[in-house]
Every structure is written in structure tokens, then in C-alpha cells.
Amino acid sequence: MAASDDLKENDVLLExxxxxxxxxxxxxxxxxxxxxxxxxxxxxxxxxxxxxxxMMNIINxxxxxxxxxxxxxxxxxxxxxxxxxAELGIxxxxxxxxxxxxxxxxxxIRLGRHIHLKSGIISGSIYVGKTAQxxxxxxxFIEEEIIxxxxxxxxxxxxxxxxxxxxxxxxxxxxxxALDPELLILDEPLAGLNxxxxxDMARFVIDINEEERWKVTCILVEHDMGVVMDLSDHVFVxxxxxxxxxxxxxxxxxxPEVIKAYLGEEDLYATRR
Amino acid sequence: MxxxxxxxGTYHQNYVHDHAWWQTKFIKxxxxxxxxxxxxxxxxxADSYGLSILNLVGxxxxxxxxxxxxIGFCGQITLGHAAFIAVGAYTSTLLILExxxxxxxxxxxxxxxxxxxxxxxxxxxWSVLFGLPCARVKGFYLILTTMAAQxxxxxxxxxxxxxxxxxxxxxxxxxPGTIKIGPWVIDSDLKVYFVMxxxxxxxxxxxxxxxxxxxGRAWIAIRxxxxxxxxxxxxxxxxxxxxxxxxxxxxxxxxxxxxxxxAAISPEHFPWFWSLWLVGVILIxxxxxxxxxxxxxxxxxxxxxxxxxxxxxxxxxxxxxxxDFLFIKEAVFGLAICVFxxxxxxxxxxxxxxxxxxxxxxxxxx
Numbered sequence: 001m002a003a004s005d006d007l008k009e010n011d012v013l014l015e016x017x018x019x020x021x022x023x024x025x026x027x028x029x030x031x032x033x034x035x036x037x038x039x040x041x042x043x044x045x046x047x048x049x050x051x052x053x054x055m056m057n058i059i060n061x062x063x064x065x066x067x068x069x070x071x072x073x074x075x076x077x078x079x080x081x082x083x084x085x086a087e088l089g090i091x092x093x094x095x096x097x098x099x100x101x102x103x104x105x106x107x108x109i110r111l112g113r114h115i116h117l118k119s120g121i122i123s124g125s126i127y128v129g130k131t132a133q134x135x136x137x138x139x140x141f142i143e144e145e146i147i148x149x150x151x152x153x154x155x156x157x158x159x160x161x162x163x164x165x166x167x168x169x170x171x172x173x174x175x176x177x178a179l180d181p182e183l184l185i186l187d188e189p190l191a192g193l194n195x196x197x198x199x200d201m202a203r204f205v206i207d208i209n210e211e212e213r214w215k216v217t218c219i220l221v222e223h224d225m226g227v228v229m230d231l232s233d234h235v236f237v238x239x240x241x242x243x244x245x246x247x248x249x250x251x252x253x254x255x256p257e258v259i260k261a262y263l264g265e266e267d268l269y270a271t272r273r
Numbered sequence: 274m275x276x277x278x279x280x281x282g283t284y285h286q287n288y289v290h291d292h293a294w295w296q297t298k299f300i301k302x303x304x305x306x307x308x309x310x311x312x313x314x315x316x317x318x319a320d321s322y323g324l325s326i327l328n329l330v331g332x333x334x335x336x337x338x339x340x341x342x343x344i345g346f347c348g349q350i351t352l353g354h355a356a357f358i359a360v361g362a363y364t365s366t367l368l369i370l371e372x373x374x375x376x377x378x379x380x381x382x383x384x385x386x387x388x389x390x391x392x393x394x395x396x397x398x399w400s401v402l403f404g405l406p407c408a409r410v411k412g413f414y415l416i417l418t419t420m421a422a423q424x425x426x427x428x429x430x431x432x433x434x435x436x437x438x439x440x441x442x443x444x445x446x447x448x449p450g451t452i453k454i455g456p457w458v459i460d461s462d463l464k465v466y467f468v469m470x471x472x473x474x475x476x477x478x479x480x481x482x483x484x485x486x487x488x489g490r491a492w493i494a495i496r497x498x499x500x501x502x503x504x505x506x507x508x509x510x511x512x513x514x515x516x517x518x519x520x521x522x523x524x525x526x527x528x529x530x531x532x533x534x535x536a537a538i539s540p541e542h543f544p545w546f547w548s549l550w551l552v553g554v555i556l557i558x559x560x561x562x563x564x565x566x567x568x569x570x571x572x573x574x575x576x577x578x579x580x581x582x583x584x585x586x587x588x589x590x591x592x593x594x595x596x597d598f599l600f601i602k603e604a605v606f607g608l609a610i611c612v613f614x615x616x617x618x619x620x621x622x623x624x625x626x627x628x629x630x631x632x633x634x635x636x637x638x639x
Contacts, residue, residue, distance in 0.1 A: 060504060086506030100497035102561065103490070111494050115506040117487040121519060124489070127482035132292070135486065139288045179506060 012074075013038045013183055013217050014059065014090075019068030021054055021241075028054045029065070030241040036183070036217060041209050043220045043228045045252075046238035047262050052221045053095060055238070056185050059219070060092050061085045072183070087115050091181035095188045095221075097168045101161025105171050106139075108160055109146055112178025113138045145213070146174045150204060166197040173204060177214075184208065185219045190227060202227050229253065237262065294481075311470055316463055324462035326578055328534055331469035333554060333570035335527035338480055338563065339520035340551045345561040346484060347516035348496030349407050350416050352548050353423035356403070357396045357521040359543035360426060361528025363435055364392035366445050366538055369452070371438070382453040385533070389472075393525035399426070400521020401514050408510045423545045432540045444539035452533045459533045472530050476523050481563055483519070492516050496561075546603075553606055557613045559620025568621040573609070580605055 014036040021029040028051045036042045044052050057063040059070065061082035070077050072088060080088070091112075100108050117138065119131040147153055150170050155163060160171050169189060176184055186205065190198050208214045222228050228235060229249040237244040237252060239261045245252055252258055280299075285291040295301040319327070336358055343351045368388040378384055403422035407415055436443050452459040459465055483489040491512045494502035503509045532538055550573070558569020580602065588595040617624060 062500065062504070081508075082503045083506050083508050086504060092504055094501060098498050098501035100494050100501070102497050103493055107490060107493070111490045111502075111507075112505055114487060114491060119487050121483065121488055121515065124483045124486035125479035127486060131482075131486050132289075135292060136288045139292070143288075175505065 011037045013072070014219075015069075015071040016055070016059070017069040017071065019055075019058060019065045019070070021051070021058060021063060021065045027241050029058070031068070032238070032241075032243055034236055034243075034246065036219060037233075038217055039209070039215060040233035041205070041218045041220055041231050043222060043232040043235045044238060045222065045225075045228055045235060045262065047240075049240065050238040051241045052238055053187060056092065056187050056219070056221060059185060060090065086179060089179070089182035090185070091176035091179040091183070092185035093169070093172045093176050093187060093189060095191060097165070097172050099160045099168050099172050099175070102159060104157050104159055105152060105163070105174075106142070106147075106156045108171055109142050109174045109178045110135075110138065112175040113142065115179065142178060146177050149177075149207060150174050151200075166193050169193065169197075169201065170204075173201075177208065177216075181216055183219070184216045185221075187221045188223065189220070190222055190224050198224065198227065202231060205231060292485075312467075316466065321462045324466045325534075326574060328462060328465050328469050330570050330574045331466075331473050332527060332531050332534070333551070333574055334473050334567055335469075335476060335523060335530060336547075337551045337554045337558075337566045337570055338476055339523040339527070341555045341558075341560075341563065341566045342480060342492070342520045342523070343516055344552065345555055345565075346489065346496060347492040347513060348499075349404070349513060349516060350412065351419040351520070352416050352545075352552060353403065353419035353421070353426075354520070354524055354551050355543040355545065355547040356423045356426035357400045357524035358528040358531070358547070359431055359540070360399045360521075361392040361396040361525030362532050362538055362543070363431060363445075363528070364395045364525070365389060365529035366447065366532050367435075367438065368392070369447070370445065382455040382457070385452050385454055385459075389526060389529040392529040393522045396525025396528065397518040397522035400517045400524065404514050404517030404521075407513045407517070420545070420548075423548055427540050427543050427545075431543075436540060444537040446537040447532060447535065449536075462534075465534045468530060468533055472526055476526060477563060477567070480519075480523070484563070488512070488515065550606065553610050555620075556610055557620055559622030562620070562622040564625065565620050565622030568625060572621060573606075576605065576609065577602060 012035050014034075016032055016034040019029055019032045020027070032051075032055065034042075034055075044055065046052050054063060058065050061077075061080055061084075064078070072085070072090065077085060077088065100111065103111070117134060119134055123130050147156060150173065152167065152170055152174065155167060155171075160168055163171065169192075173186075173189065189201050189205065193201060205218060205220065208216045209218050220228065220232065229252075232249055234246060235249050235252040236246045237255070237258050239257075244257050244261060245255050247255075279285075280297065283297060285296075290296065295304055315327070316324075336354060339357065340351060340354050343349045343354075365385070365388040368391060369384055372384075372388075374384045378387070400422075403419060403426075406418040410418065432443075436445070439445075449460060450458050454468065457464060459468060484493070491502065491507045492515075494505065494507060495509055495512060499509055528543075531542075535542070554569040554573050555566055556569070557572055558567070559565025581598070584594050584598055584601065594601065613620065
């Protein structure tokens with residue numbers, strides 16, 4: 001891959017090395033190699049069933065690959081459980097929103113702060129003093145950094161389960177951001193949104209990636225080719241467990257196999273809404 | 274459902290205000306009035322019968338909070354909570370009767386308060402032991418493992434072995450004057466009532482605080498969606514066990530409290546039906562709400578007492594009612610759960626919320 005050649009070692013935030021994943025005899029991933037550099041938006045595209053979400057689940061720790069290694073900051077994290085990976089700074093959103101429906105928007109985002117909070121059972125049940133102060137500090141962070149960024153001030157006290165889908169997606173992004181992650185996995189953040197919401201969400205992704213405050217490295221799994229090609233620094237194309245190409249959007253668009261496997265004969269932008 | 278409606282023109286100026294429990298002066302006044310009613314007016318006006326019913330309500334609340342925590346907040350269905358109440362009661366009783374307390378602690382009347390604390394800790398540890406399967410199983414399977422807790426603890430260990438300690442046979446009698454807090458001997462319904470009030474208020478406040486801080490949010494997250502909870506950095510197994518611990522702890526407090534109201538305890542005080550009863554209480558009160566637990570406890574105890582009052586005069590006409598009273602009680606319990614599940618699945622807490630909103634928003638409907 002032309003793009004990977006000029007890579008310095010400590011630029012790499014996450015590396016998948018020869019990852020294999022089988023479900024019974026079905027091969028979901030067959031030897032995937034992927035390097036994600038600090039500060040980039042790296043998209044993963046591919047037809048339905050290509051193994052994109054499986055790959056995200058592996059990065060995230062929900063699945064353990066049968067073969068291969070995952071390195072995060074040059075550290076092997078094969079054995080880390082999902083919550084330990086979250087503590088390392090890997091956050092994610094899900095394809096189908098997996099918010100905590102019974103909690104308010106604010107509580108959902110507060111929950112994202114979990115790894116940064118310290119109070120336990122005893123200080124929590126007394127509340128006055130340490131816990132109260134901690135809650136106020138983190139509330140300030142949530143209000144000023146996240147709720148303000150995502151423009152969800154008006155719904156902060158509403159239970160998430162009662163919100164429309166687009167807002168739920170936004171809350172889910174907010175919850176992932178509250179973790180203060182270094183690597184953010186966005187699993188189809190635009191699926192099922194209308195044009196205006198897509199534009200908003202794309203803007204948020206750019207903000208999170210480029211703003212000095214955040215500088216979060218993003219892995220973007222998406223079907224909306226227009227957005228993928230516009231936002232990404234690199235695009236990784238997956239077809240039924242096999243990598244086709246990992247390169248810049250320009251390289252990907254002109255790759256004959258990609259056109260055959262995924263984009264089709266028609267215009268690349270045909271899928272754009 | 275916990276939003277407080279602020280009166281027109283009142284706004285939160287800072288986060289401290291927004292995080293407060295009692296957000297307006299009016300609510301504060303109402304709560305202080307409630308405390309005055311509980312601590313001053315009820316003891317003045319209630320007779321011994323009324324107080325004993327209130328004590329039963331308090332006991333039910335203490336027991337049901339633990340169940341509410343597990344089912345309503347952490348999503349771990351339990352049908353063996355009476356076991357942990359029994360562990361608390363027996364630990365406390367054994368400590369009082371058998372433990373060689375230093376004289377100074379006896380003189381200061383600290384034996385019973387300390388035994389409540391130890392009973393709670395032991396009962397929490399016992400609860401964690403039977404909560405361990407929750408690392409592997411969910412839902413219906415967890416119900417079975419918690420039922421195992423009930424049968425192993427009460428029917429096997431307590432009946433078979435613990436009750437034999439001291440050679441008294443099946444029941445441990447608590448001689449008058451053994452239950453003492455400070456200078457007060459807990460020997461009347463009124464004194465039990467005050468102990469109950471303090472314990473219920475402390476436990477309710479503790480649990481409410483937990484629910485609005487880090488640990489409680491983690492529990493609610495596990496209830497709503499355990500996979501994404503784990504992805505957000507929550508050690509799911511640890512927090513599930515923590516929920517079992519806190520539930521067992523409060524169960525232990527309930528058991529240790531209840532011996533102050535009894536002359537003797539025996540395994541029959543903690544049947545499996547009592548575990549089921551506590552689940553019924555939270556279903557009727559409202560799953561996932563602490564004041565629902567309180568409403569449910571009041572409702573169930575009061576309904577059962579009314580039933581008793583109704584049956585006694587009718588027994589003159591139809592004596593079999595009295596003989597079969599236990600069956601009637603259980604039938605009414607089942608019926609109440611059915612009726613609530615069909616007509617108000619969110620429980621009494623939701624009705625309360627609706628009523629409050631109606632009056633807060635009056636004369637408009639929104």
C-alpha cells in the first residue's frame with residue numbers, strides 16, 4: 001500500500017495484524033492488516049456482510065479473534081476486556097443505537113464519564129462532600145464541552161428512550177465523547193438519518209477530529225460514499241473478510257476491484273442522498 | 274420521570290441547585306412537614322396496633338429496597354431475598370445471645386447497633402456468594418440460582434444447623450431486655466417504630482444517593498444495556514456483584530431490625546413466599562423507583578390488614594374464611610399483581626407522578 005509505506009512507528013495508534021475471525025465454519029475476517037494513524041479519520045467500507053462490524057467488535061474487545069494481534073499504542077491488547085479497552089481510551093458508537101433508554105440524556109453522558117469518576121459505594125451513598133463536588137466538576141465538563149458541541153441543550157433532562165432516532169444517535173456520540181477517548185469507533189453514524197441530520201453529524205465528526213480540544217482519531221464505518229470520500233484521510237475496503245485496498249479516497253475510487261465489489265458500475269456518487 | 278416541575282419564573286442558576294433533591298422552598302417545606310408527621314404526630318396519635326402495622330410497613334420497605342435495587346436498578350431478577358434477611362436476623366440474634374460482649378459495650382447499649390452493622394456486612398457477603406452466578410447467567414436462569422440461595426440458606430443451613438446452636442430447638446427466643454440501643458430498651462411498638470424510622474430513612478437516603486452517583490448509574494446502565502455498559506468502561510461483573518452486596522447489606526439491616534419486634538425468631542419467619550412477596554411489592558409500587566418501593570410496601574401491608582379486618586366479622590357467617598385466611602391472602606396478593614400488571618404496569622409510583630403533575634400544572638393539562 002502506497003499510503004502505509006511512509007509510516008513512522010509512533011504515528012500508529014492502532015494496528016491489526018493478520019486478524020482472523022471465524023464463526024463456526026464461516027470466515028468473517030481472513031487475515032486483516034490495518035494501521036490507524038493518530039489524528040486521522042480512517043473509514044472502513046464494504047458491502048453488507050463484509051465483516052466491518054465484526055472488525056469493530058474485535059477492536060473493541062466484544063469478540064476475540066482466533067488468530068492475529070491487536071496493538072494499541074504498540075501494546076498488545078488481545079487479552080484486554082472491553083471495559084479495560086475503554087479505560088485505555090477506545091470509545092465507540094453502535095450501528096443500532098445502544099443508548100440506555102431509561103436514563104436521561106444527561107445521565108447517559110454522565111455515564112460516559114464513568115472511568116474518570118472516583119466515588120465508590122461509601123462516598124456515593126453519603127454523597128455530600130467528595131461525590132457532590134466530583135459530580136459538579138464533571139457536570140461542568142459535560143455541559144461546556146459535550147452538550148454545547150452537540151447542540152442537545154434542549155433535551156438534556158429527557159429520557160433517551162423517548163427521543164427520535166437522530167437525537168439518540170447524537171446522544172450516543174456524546175456518551176462516547178464523554179469518555180475523552182483517543183480512538184473513536186463510529187459504526188454507521190449516519191445510517192437512518194435524514195439529510196439535515198447527516199450534515200450535522202458529519203460536522204460533529206469533523207469537529208471532534210480537528211478541533212484542538214478533541215483531536216480524536218476516528219474509525220468510520222459508513223455506507224454513504226459521499227460523506228466517506230469527503231471526510232476520510234484513508235479508506236479501507238473490505239469484501240467478505242478480505243481486504244481489497246487501504247488507501248486515500250482517490251486511490252480507492254479508481255481501484256477496479258472496489259468498483260466491481262462494492263461501488264458498482266454506476267457513478268460513485270450514486271449512493272449519495 | 275424524575276424531572277421536577279419548577280414554578281414559573283424559577284430557574285436554576287448553578288449546577289448545585291440543579292443537583293439538589295429539594296429544589297424549591299415549597300418542596301422543602303413539604304418534606305419537613307412529612308418529617309414532623311412521621312416523628313411527632315404519628316407517635317402522638319397512633320395506638321399500638323397502628324404502630325405495629327407501620328413497623329411491618331417499615332420492615333417491608335427495608336426488605337424491598339434490596340429487591341428494588343437488584344431488579345429495578347440492576348436488572349438482576351432475584352427470588353431469594355428472604356434468605357439474606359434471614360442471614361441478617363440470625364447473625365444479629367446470635368451475636369446478641371452468644372457473643373461475649375465486653376462489659377463496657379453492654380453498659381453503653383451498643384451490642385445491638387453493632388450487631389446490626391455486622392449482620393448487614395455478613396449478609397452482604399452471603400448475597401455476593403449467591404450472586405456469583407450472575408457473571409454467567411441472566412434472566413430466568415438467575416431466578417433459579419437466587420431461589421437456590423433461599424432453599425440452601427433457610428431450609429438447609431439455618432433450619433438444619435444454625436437453629437441447633439445452643440440446643441434451644443427450632444426457635445431462638447429473645448428474652449425481654451436483650452435488645453437495647455444506648456439507654457433505651459426496645460420493648461414497645463413505639464420504640465421499634467423510631468428504630469424503624471431511622472433505619473428506613475438512612476437506607477432510603479443511602480440508596481437514593483447511590484442511584485444518582487457513579488455506582489448507581491453503572492447499575493442502571495447494566496439494566497438497560499449490558500453490552501454497551503461494558504463498552505463504556507464498566508466492569509459489568511464487578512458492578513453486578515456490588516449490587517448484590519448492597520442489596521444483601523440492606524436485607525441484613527432489615528433482618529437485624531425485625532428481631533427487635535419479635536420475641537423469638539425461627540426459620541418460618543423467612544419463607545420463600547416472603548421473597549416472592551417482596552418482588553410483588555416492587556411490581557405494585559413501580560419497578561425502578563425508590564418511592565415506588567415505599568408506596569408498594571404501604572399498599573400491600575394496608576390491603577392485607579384491611580382484608581383481615583373484613584374477614585373477621587364475616588367469619589361469623591362463614592367460618593371457613595378464617596380457616597382459609599392464608600389462601601385468601603395469597604389469592605389477593607396474586608390478584609393485586611395481575612391487576613397492576615394489566616392496568617398500571619408502571620406501578621403506584623407512576624400514578625403518584627401523574628397526580629403530582631396534574632396538581633403542579635393545574636389548571637392546564639400540559
